[in-house]
Amino acid sequence: MHEELENFERNHVWDLVEPPPNYRPIGTKWVFKNKQGPGFLSKEGIDYEETFAPVARLEAIRILLAFAASKGFKLQQMDVKSAFPNGFIEEEVYVRQPPGFESARFPNRVYKLRNALYGPKQAPRAWYARLKSFPLKSRFVMGSVDKTVFLLSHGGDTTIVRIYVDDIIFGGSSHALVSSFAERMSEEFEMSLMGELRVLPRIKQGPEGTYVHQAKYTRDILKKFEMGDSKPMTTPMSTNTTLDADEDGEAVDQKEFRGMIGSLLYLTATRPDIQFAVCLCARYQASPRTSHRQAVKRIFRYLKFTPELGLWYSSGSFLFLRGFSDADHAGCRIDRKNLSCLLVLLQASYDFGLRFGKIPLLVDSTSTISVAKNPVLHSRTKHIDVRFHFLRDHYEKWDIDLVHVASENQLADIFTKPLEFGGFVRLRGYRLKVLALHSSRRRLRANGPASLLS
Structure with a gap:
């Protein structure tokens, strides 16, 4: 708590002032894991105006991985310590003094915010506005479509930066330019350099390409839903499957069914081969039946057969x-x-x-x-x-x-209909570049690094 308050003082987050008349200050509280204030007490038009802040989608991060691999450079990651208190807010916002740390001399005063805190609705937007100003001052160009990506071209070299909330993903063809950017970021904000990119669960970057997979997560959800000992299947859905509302079928636990669907949807970030089957089953979350649960279990049985599939991005492609x-x-x-x-x-x-x-x-x-x-x-x-x-x-x-x-x-076709095994595997591997770690060593020795698979 002392460290957090010292950080507030260092960043000039607030000023202790007399409470304004007819204004109810927002309360504060200590939350030791997820830091936030009771932002639900904020009133639109008084405590905040605009709240939207762009966040990079996982699809955009995959595009960045493909771009970096094709150019032959690795992506790094930095984390901004206490990110939100770095953002400047425009509205007049007053908060009560933190419990246990009230001023002995001015116990009735309140803090007027100069910077954002955890919890106020405009905090993400304020932080994004502060963060994006730094690369723009450094001659980076912000994306016209994706406002979380910044590009700098200098002397034939390229440096790219992507914002992911309080994480900074960056890399480039020039080691000197990349190091210079990291140093200047550390001068502007209190940063922690985390090394190679790890926003997605499992990323391996090597000289011949980048491999992204969620093998551990796959095994975890198989265990969570008691499918670890199930019989493996070679495809996520049978070509004979015809799901409908099945109103006469036996109802199943809706909470468990939705949990299974949610877990599988997260996995589609690196497993597009299951996306059609998962989305088809997701239609029936309102009133799931036994037939729907059996279709979902079929997907889990397919994951049991191929737990280590992942996306491969070739270097120099x-x-x-x-x-x-x-x-x-x-x-x-x-x-x-x-x-x-x-x-x-x-x-x-x-x-x-x-x-x-x-x-x-x-x-x-x-x-x-x-x-x-x-x-x-x-x-x-x-x-x-x-x-x-x-x-x-x-x-x-x-x-x-x-x-x-x-x-x-x-x-x-792999996203619109269930396919037979031969066609499914061909499209999955040769077209989508969804490859199995354990069975693709020979192929990746020719087209990618075997060292990434160990």
Whole structure:
């Protein structure tokens, strides 16, 4: 507690003042694990205005990992100690003195905040505003789409910085520039250098590429839901599976079912091969039945078979933008809505200074390509609304190129339907680059470092 208060004094977080008339100060309390004040007492328009602060998504961090691997440099991570008290707030906010540390001379005074505390609703926004100002002053350029990424190009070298709340992810092609950035950050804020990036559960960075996996987490959830001794399955969902509401089926524990779905959704950050099956089962969380739980257990049994699958990003690989598009026809048995998938690296790539020409969009339907390429409207296509001709407009502007792909090579299939074992494994490994640690040593010796797998 003394250390925290000393940090407040060092950062000039507050001033002890007489309480203003007709103003009720916000209370404070000590929370020893998750530090926060009772921000729920703050009133909009009085204690705070804007509260939004951008946070990097895991998808954006994966793009950063791919970019760094392709350029052949490692990503580092720094942590800002007591981050929120570094943020300046614009509103007049008063808080009571911390319990047990009231001023003996002025026990009735309150603290007027100059900086944010843990708990007030505007604290994340204030911290982000303070933090982003530092790289901008250092000639970094903020992303036009992703406001948590900053890029500096200097003499042919690139330094990239990404903000993840109070963690700073950074790296670059020049060791001198990266070290200089870390030193200047430490001068501006109280930092702790954490070494190589570890925002995601398990990241291995080597000279030939980066491997990301959640093997330990996979084993933990198998144990948590008593699936550790289950019979392994080779795919997450049978091709014969047809889930519906199953209103006549036996109801199961909703809390347990939702817990299983939530655990699996977190795993999809590094396991896109289970995403379709998990999202399909997630539709039935409101009223889960035995058939739904059996489908979820099938996913766990697949994880038992492949606990160490992970994402592989090759070093020195050529970066390009390519899309895969697919849709089923009235696949949902409840409302007969179509399930569609557009798999593409979109928008964030521009923030890394990457520019692409005509982007190939791979489609396995020749009729779809014909409708998009040829401006023909007749009775068989009039059901297509005008807004769907957005695709045709961009084709005519040469922004994209529609390319036919054989159904067996349509990567989007893995996100729209259950597949048989052979096709599933081929798309999973050769297309998605979801590789098994224990079975890919020979392949990775040719395309990546075996040292990463040990």
